[in-house]
Amino acid sequence: MALTSMNPATGEILAEFEAWDQQRLDLAIRRASAEFLEWSQLTSIETRCELMKNAADILREQQDELAKLITLEMGKSINEAKAEIEKSAWVCEFYAEHGPDFLADETIETDAHKSYICYQPLGLVLAVMPWNFPFWQVFRFAAPALIAGNIGLLKHASNVPQCAQAIEQVFLEAGFPPFVFTNLMIGSDQVESVIRHRFVRAVTLTGSENAGRKVAAIAGEELKKTVLELGGSDAFIVMSDADIPAAIEAAVASRYLNMGQSCIAAKRFIIDQFIYEEFITRLKTAVEAKFVEGDPLDPATTLCPMARQDLLDELHQQVKTCVDYGARLITGGYQLERPGCYYAPTILADISSAMPAYHEEFFGPVALIFKATEPAHAVGLANATQFGLGGSVWSGDPATAETMALRMESGACFVNGMTKSDPRLPFGGVKNSGYGRELSYHGIREFTNVKSIWIK
Numbered sequence: 001m002a003l004t005s006m007n008p009a010t011g012e013i014l015a016e017f018e019a020w021d022q023q024r025l026d027l028a029i030r031r032a033s034a035e036f037l038e039w040s041q042l043t044s045i046e047t048r049c050e051l052m053k054n055a056a057d058i059l060r061e062q063q064d065e066l067a068k069l070i071t072l073e074m075g076k077s078i079n080e081a082k083a084e085i086e087k088s089a090w091v092c093e094f095y096a097e098h099g100p101d102f103l104a105d106e107t108i109e110t111d112a113h114k115s116y117i118c119y120q121p122l123g124l125v126l127a128v129m130p131w132n133f134p135f136w137q138v139f140r141f142a143a144p145a146l147i148a149g150n151i152g153l154l155k156h157a158s159n160v161p162q163c164a165q166a167i168e169q170v171f172l173e174a175g176f177p178p179f180v181f182t183n184l185m186i187g188s189d190q191v192e193s194v195i196r197h198r199f200v201r202a203v204t205l206t207g208s209e210n211a212g213r214k215v216a217a218i219a220g221e222e223l224k225k226t227v228l229e230l231g232g233s234d235a236f237i238v239m240s241d242a243d244i245p246a247a248i249e250a251a252v253a254s255r256y257l258n259m260g261q262s263c264i265a266a267k268r269f270i271i272d273q274f275i276y277e278e279f280i281t282r283l284k285t286a287v288e289a290k291f292v293e294g295d296p297l298d299p300a301t302t303l304c305p306m307a308r309q310d311l312l313d314e315l316h317q318q319v320k321t322c323v324d325y326g327a328r329l330i331t332g333g334y335q336l337e338r339p340g341c342y343y344a345p346t347i348l349a350d351i352s353s354a355m356p357a358y359h360e361e362f363f364g365p366v367a368l369i370f371k372a373t374e375p376a377h378a379v380g381l382a383n384a385t386q387f388g389l390g391g392s393v394w395s396g397d398p399a400t401a402e403t404m405a406l407r408m409e410s411g412a413c414f415v416n417g418m419t420k421s422d423p424r425l426p427f428g429g430v431k432n433s434g435y436g437r438e439l440s441y442h443g444i445r446e447f448t449n450v451k452s453i454w455i456k
Contacts (some may be wrong), residue, residue, distance in 0.1 A: 023429075026197070028179075040150070045099065050096070050150070060172050070084060075304050078301075085135055095147050099147040115453040116453050118453060121447065122150060122448065123201035124201055125153065125200075127154050129207075130206050135366055136421075144439075150447050151179070195224065208230065227434075231433060232390070232433050234255065236391070238394045239272045242395050246416070261367050266418070269370065283330075287331060318366070322355050329346035348369065351369060386431055390409070390419035393405050423440070
């Protein structure tokens, strides 16, 4: 737990994991499967959209209560937790409004009298979700999947069980039939049996590269569709002609949001040699001025705990290794002497390819600073990673910045803006950051049968 003591309700819910044996799990899947025909074929898409609008309303009505659950279970600041609930409501509204158009039949001119493409739901889709954005990650899957007519099965992270149960309750209160969305209170050792279950048609996972490989291997054996959103080590390129104050502001926001526990956070700051030291000095000043440690339930707190001690210990070891190999510690680099998993916001400069951490993802409040000699060198550094989720380029020359963005090996790249997920844009990665897309019309079509109909 992120806080000094576990919420009693969390302990009670965690105990339920032991009660979910294979027989109970199989029953839950069978009940969900029995609901598929009614939900996908006998419930209109207009009705499904109305129910999703209801879910958005409930999220906003219960924003304070639900945000508190997030903060209690994984330590996020209450302000960021409220923003997460609002964003979850937004994605529900977005697909409620645009889902029918995204799934509308597409007429195709061929030699037939009539031919078109239709989008039909696959069936039961398992979502294996992480703790870092416990509501947003689930709703960005569930909103499009349920509107498309699929049935959702959730295996959430074990350290956010109250959030998992609350999400299921939101759908029930919104009027969704029981078992259209089911929270499976199971451990990670039971995920394989769910993927292999004959009624489960697809699986989506947001998590570590290792977890993604395991899920993909099992699903591959079963010939079941997968979407994977895995780790990231996003580049944040700043050229000498950039708006430095704007870049600094975005750098702090992007790197330290959720205490750096985000796949799409800026992690590697690639700075033009002519502004390298200036950027480091300004970033240090901004970081040290912004963060105030305290109770994450207090809106005035800006430095919150990481989710677990083991995550903090792993991060600290990465920092120590960098320093041992010659990295310059600008600020931070230690755990705060107070109860909870608090790690000082950290900046490491002079990162080189000789350091083992050069190729690793830092999942916490640590910024890595690289020096670039020219635009081509900056792009080369940005691409010198096994990951490819997002990235950004900061420059006063939009044309050059756009060219650099096009050459970056990532699922998204923002020019003069912080990389973020947006329901209007597809989200996902390349290389070891996974495959498939969430959000936009691409996301709602991922778990559909794209069927061609030809009539003479």
